[in-house]
Amino acid sequence: MTPPNPSFTPTRTIVLTGMMGAGKTCIGRKLAERLDLPFVDADAQIAEAAGCSISEIFERHGEEAFRDGERRVITRLLSEGVHVLAVGGGAFMDPETRALILEKALSVWLRADIELLLSRVLRRDTRPLLKTGDPREILERLIEERYPVYAEANVIIDSLDAPPEVTVEKTHEALAAFMKDNPQESQKQQSRKAS
Numbered sequence: 040m041t042p043p044n045p046s047f048t049p050t051r052t053i054v055l056t057g058m059m060g061a062g063k064t065c066i067g068r069k070l071a072e073r074l075d076l077p078f079v080d081a082d083a084q085i086a087e088a089a090g091c092s093i094s095e096i097f098e099r100h101g102e103e104a105f106r107d108g109e110r111r112v113i114t115r116l117l118s119e120g121v122h123v124l125a126v127g128g129g130a131f132m133d134p135e136t137r138a139l140i141l142e143k144a145l146s147v148w149l150r151a152d153i154e155l156l157l158s159r160v161l162r163r164d165t166r167p168l169l170k171t172g173d174p175r176e177i178l179e180r181l182i183e184e185r186y187p188v189y190a191e192a193n194v195i196i197d198s199l200d201a202p203p204e205v206t207v208e209k210t211h212e213a214l215a216a217f218m219k220d221n222p223q224e225s226q227k228q229q230s231r232k233a234s
């Protein structure tokens with residue numbers, strides 16, 4: 040693989056995907072700082088637009104309505120300026136949202152194993168999908184369904200139980216290497232910039 044370009048400056052939004060508890064918000068925030076870009080959390084935007092929490096959206100309107108709102112918010116965010124965007128764990132599973140992310144953004148899958156995810160998600164009870172049964176069983180099922188699809192992301196980074204700076208560094212390097220190794224992506228980037 041080509042060594043990373045240290046002067047990598049993204050001209051497309053970087054989308055972080057992965058399961059609940061993978062560290063998308065924490066890593067996204069730090070990556071944005073490092074790249075001197077704004078950080079946006081799609082779930083926070085959805086909650087703001089709805090005027091209530093994600094759990095309340097699920098309770099009052101159901102998952103389908105949440106996914107519609109999620110698609111709308113991500114579509115809007117991807118038409119705005121370059122930033123680092125953390126999306127909820129289900130966003131990349133929606134075929135329309137995924138196609139849009141793959142077309143317009145640079146995507147990163149933060150991959151983590153079940154024990155790490157479980158240890159993190161059990162610290163908070165803000166995830167409606169985990170309230171419907173045993174969190175381990177639910178996560179195992181979602182991992183089976185989602186990991187083959189998350190694998191379509193441009194870059195895959197193992198989210199380890201290490202200081203976030205380690206994962207941020209790896210993500211930065213992997214994105215730079217991806218852009219170097221995929222000149223057709225740079226081409227896309229330039230034509231979008233010029234248009």
Ligand code: S3P
Binds near residue numbers: 063128
């Ligand atoms: C979901 C993940 C959550 C949130 C919603 C649904 C999912 O976001 O969007 O609870 O389907 O995995 P995080 O991945 O940021 O926890």
